[in-house]
Amino acid sequence: xxxxxxxxxxTPCPDDVLQAMSRQMINHRGPxxxxxxxxxxxxxxxxxxxxxxxxxxxxxxxxxxxxAVVNVLSPADRVLCVSIGxxxxxxxxxxxxxxxxxxxxxxxxxxxxxxxxxxxxxxADASFKAVTVTHNETSTGVxxxxxxIAKAIRGVxxxxxxxxxxxxxxxxxxxxxxxxxxxVVFTGSQKGWMVPPGMSMVAVxxxxxxxxxxxxxxxxxxxxxxxxxxxxKGETPWTPAVSVYFAMDVALKKLEAEGLRxxxxxxxxxxxxxxxxxxxxxxxxxxxxxxxxNTVTAVVVPDxxxxxxxxxxxxxxxxxxxxxxxxxxxxxxxxxxxxxxxTQEDLQACLDALKLALPRVGFSPSGVxxxx
Ligand SMILES: *Cc1c(COP(=O)(O)O)cnc(C)c1O
Numbered sequence: 001x002x003x004x005x006x007x008x009x010x011t012p013c014p015d016d017v018l019q020a021m022s023r024q025m026i027n028h029r030g031p032x033x034x035x036x037x038x039x040x041x042x043x044x045x046x047x048x049x050x051x052x053x054x055x056x057x058x059x060x061x062x063x064x065x066x067x068a069v070v071n072v073l074s075p076a077d078r079v080l081c082v083s084i085g086x087x088x089x090x091x092x093x094x095x096x097x098x099x100x101x102x103x104x105x106x107x108x109x110x111x112x113x114x115x116x117x118x119x120x121x122x123x124a125d126a127s128f129k130a131v132t133v134t135h136n137e138t139s140t141g142v143x144x145x146x147x148x149i150a151k152a153i154r155g156v157x158x159x160x161x162x163x164x165x166x167x168x169x170x171x172x173x174x175x176x177x178x179x180x181x182x183x184v185v186f187t188g189s190q191k192g193w194m195v196p197p198g199m200s201m202v203a204v205x206x207x208x209x210x211x212x213x214x215x216x217x218x219x220x221x222x223x224x225x226x227x228x229x230x231x232x233k234g235e236t237p238w239t240p241a242v243s244v245y246f247a248m249d250v251a252l253k254k255l256e257a258e259g260l261r262x263x264x265x266x267x268x269x270x271x272x273x274x275x276x277x278x279x280x281x282x283x284x285x286x287x288x289x290x291x292x293x294n295t296v297t298a299v300v301v302p303d304x305x306x307x308x309x310x311x312x313x314x315x316x317x318x319x320x321x322x323x324x325x326x327x328x329x330x331x332x333x334x335x336x337x338x339x340x341x342x343t344q345e346d347l348q349a350c351l352d353a354l355k356l357a358l359p360r361v362g363f364s365p366s367g368v369x370x371x372x
Pocket of ligand 1 (some may be wrong): 167
């Protein structure tokens with residue numbers, strides 16, 4: 001029986017995507033790679049709903065966060081970092097690391113950012129150069145209303161830079177980059193894209209390109225300008241993870257065949273299915289349900305249960321791999337990933353396993369520990 005890998009990345013990959021990874025190497029400065037890179041870039045622009053440049057970087061998702069910071073900011077630039085969890089905090093930490101003057105606007109874990117409070121922070125201080133925001137906070141299972149946040153930001157500062165970590169949302173839930181007028185938006189191959197880790201993909205607006213001209217933070221590997229000048233020749237500046245590009249090429253064909261609307265609909269349906277199933281087991285969601293994520297569900301570890309013991313039981317006895325909590329939520333929640341290659345059967349199997357495993361680690365639905 002194969003493992004039910006239910007973490008929010010790396011996600012399972014289709015067989016033909018995995019098989020593409022076993023292909024012989026090609027010249028990354030030759031015609032075959034050029035054709036593939038052009039195909040991948042065009043497909044990503046369609047799936048990102050953008051006419052902006054899309055750059056592919058060989059890196060983890062965090063590399064894409066770092067790339068956004070170093071390409072458009074200068075040391076001492078004022079940056080408003082909206083955070084609803086671990087990944088919002090990470091964006092702020094990276095900006096601080098490179099010398100930005102960061103003001104954090106944090107919201108309680110499990111809730112979404114309030115667009116009005118974001119606008120108010122910008123009204124209170126006209127010196128902000130950029131706003132950073134996480135679209136889908138993977139650590140809490142909350143999706144920000146990014147369309148409303150962007151609109152609120154533009155209402156105060158039409159030309160401010162909006163930098164978006166969309167690593168666990170882009171390609172899975174609606175995120176029309178151009179319609180929402182976003183400047184740097186990025187994702188990673190191992191989330192909704194059904195591809196192994198190793199590639200991050202970044203959309204860069206003309207406003208962001210202008211910012212790169214005056215941005216003074218030192219950069220080399222992640223220099224967008226170098227990436228764009230090589231892309232125009234059908235290359236990447238440095239040796240790319242060629243095998244991951246092979247895999248992405250196959251995965252994008254599958255995603256485009258399914259169609260963006262159908263993909264979004266499937267994630268919405270499976271997100272609801274997971275939340276309904278979890279509640280039916282007598283468990284509580286961490287997220288306010290109105291803003292609950294359709295790519296990952298965070299579940300409160302019930303009284304009487306040790307989170308790590310539950311995850312271990314699920315893994316060793318039920319072939320199901322769940323994610324734990326991160327940061328201050330360690331041991332307090334567990335998370336179920338439902339993005340990328342996922343069906344209702346996968347989630348039903350996960351819920352069935354939870355139903356069997358929970359009583360074995362001390363859970364009783366009445367809220368009283370079984371063997372307290
Ligand atoms: C997974 C994830 C990251 C980190 O990606 P890495 O590839 O582990 O660096 C950052 N932000 C969000 C929202 C994520 O889901």
